[in-house]
Amino acid sequence: MHFIKKSNIIRIVEYYGFLRSMKKEKRGYFITFEGADGCGKTTQTELIKKYLDNKNIENILTREPGGSELGVHLRKILLHYEKPVSNIAETFLYLADRAQHIEYKIKPALEEGKIVLCDRHTDSTLAYQGYGRNQDIETIQGLNKIAVNSILPDLTIVFDVESETAQKRLTGEKDRLEAEGIEFHKKLRAGYLDIAKKNPKRVKIVNANQGIEQVFNDTIKIIGELLNL
Ligand SMILES: Nc1ncnc2c1ncn2[C@@H]1O[C@H](COP(=O)(O)OP(=O)(O)OP(=O)(O)O)[C@@H](O)[C@H]1O
Ligand SMILES: [Mg+2]
Numbered sequence: 001m002h003f004i005k006k007s008n009i010i011r012i013v014e015y016y017g018f019l020r021s022m023k024k025e026k027r028g029y030f031i032t033f034e035g036a037d038g039c040g041k042t043t044q045t046e047l048i049k050k051y052l053d054n055k056n057i058e059n060i061l062t063r064e065p066g067g068s069e070l071g072v073h074l075r076k077i078l079l080h081y082e083k084p085v086s087n088i089a090e091t092f093l094y095l096a097d098r099a100q101h102i103e104y105k106i107k108p109a110l111e112e113g114k115i116v117l118c119d120r121h122t123d124s125t126l127a128y129q130g131y132g133r134n135q136d137i138e139t140i141q142g143l144n145k146i147a148v149n150s151i152l153p154d155l156t157i158v159f160d161v162e163s164e165t166a167q168k169r170l171t172g173e174k175d176r177l178e179a180e181g182i183e184f185h186k187k188l189r190a191g192y193l194d195i196a197k198k199n200p201k202r203v204k205i206v207n208a209n210q211g212i213e214q215v216f217n218d219t220i221k222i223i224g225e226l227l228n229l
Contacts, residue, residue, distance in 0.1 A: 027113065028111075029110075030110055030153045031116065031155045033157050034156055035159035036166055038161070044212075044215060048061075049117060060117065063118065064120045064121055068104050077093060081176065091135065095125070098122070098144075123195050125144055128188060131194070155202060155226050156199075157205075157222060158206070160208055163189055166185065
């Protein structure tokens with residue numbers, strides 16, 4: 001190395017930085033929506049998609065688990081498998097779903113410059129399997145990192161709602177995770193608030209105790225700032 005001048009090394013590093021920033025310019029935006037069951041993610045993401053469609057902003061709405069073809073099979077297992085599932089098996093199933101989703105759906109859409117709206121992503125695993133099921137947070141973070149292959153959300157909206165209110169909203173037949181008791185859902189809520197506190201730039205909390213329209217207005221304001229709408 002001693003025969004390469006220091007100034008040349010700096011030039012090479014700067015050139016790579018320039019190339020990466022050029023690549024970034026073309027990339028779309030990755031926005032994830034999080035919060036405990038019944039907080040309103042599906043309701044709001046569908047409204048946001050319509051809003052972007054009306055403005056002719058190219059976007060896709062996707063979800064986890066089940067955003068890829070393989071994921072559709074994994075979702076059935078994750079939400080409806082009737083026999084016991086170990087905490088570790090559950091975590092790895094979510095991560096397999098995520099890895100496939102990132103590679104075959106999210107990454108290609110971002111490379112085409114689209115806005116990717118994703119109903120649940122890495123923070124769900126952190127909240128449910130980490131805070132909810134008491135698995136080591138740092139381990140989950142490490143596993144998430146492997147699954148996403150460096151593709152991280154530009155913005156994450158956490159819909160924060162009283163656990164009792166969210167439970168009351170879930171009137172249909174409950175899936176495996178929704179059927180967990182109120183204590184579990186309180187742990188999730190606290191987990192999400194902690195995640196937001198630790199990632200203030202990326203994660204924004206929206207008060208989801210309000211009516212659907214007000215929640216939408218608050219959310220679109222935050223998204224508008226990111227997208228310069
Ligand atoms: N702000 C709100 N006020 C009152 N009811 C709401 C609100 N947002 C959503 N709902 C209703 O609550 C129920 C659950 O909402 P939704 O399915 O959007 O939640 P979710 O976060 O996607 O839940 P899950 O995690 O189980 O998929 C739906 O019947 C929906 O119409
Ligand atoms: Mg939903």
